[in-house]
Amino acid sequence: MNKPSLAARRAELIERCAEQRTGLGYELQSLRPSNALGHPLAGYVAGHKKMVLGALGATLALALVRRKRLLAATGSAMSAWRMAQGALALLARLRPRARQ
Known part of the structure; x- marks a missing residue:
C-alpha cells in the first residue's frame, strides 16, 4: 500500500480548505438581507436605511x-449653526489641555 507523502497530503488539504472557504463565502453572501431582495436598488436601500429615509x-x-x-x-438654521461653531471653538479654548 502506497501512502501519499506528507507534502502531497498537505497540498490536498490546502486545496480542499480553499474550496470550502470559497463555497462558504458564496453561501454567506447569499444570506445577507440586501442580497436576498434581488434588485440592486432594494439592496442599496436596505443597506442605507437612515440616509434614504433622511433624504425622503x-x-x-x-x-x-x-x-x-x-x-x-x-436663515434660522444658519444662525444656529454659526452660534454652535462659536460655542464649540470657545469650549475648545477653555478645555484644559492634556499633559504630554
Whole structure:
C-alpha cells in the first residue's frame, strides 16, 4: 500500500480548505438581507436605511413648506449653526489641555 507523502497530503488539504472557504463565502453572501431582495436598488436601500429615509424626509419637507417659510427656516438654521461653531471653538479654548 502506497501512502501519499506528507507534502502531497498537505497540498490536498490546502486545496480542499480553499474550496470550502470559497463555497462558504458564496453561501454567506447569499444570506445577507440586501442580497436576498434581488434588485440592486432594494439592496442599496436596505443597506442605507437612515440616509434614504433622511433624504425622503427632507424632500417631503421641501415639497410641503412654502418658500417664504423655507427661507426663514434656512436663515434660522444658519444662525444656529454659526452660534454652535462659536460655542464649540470657545469650549475648545477653555478645555484644559492634556499633559504630554
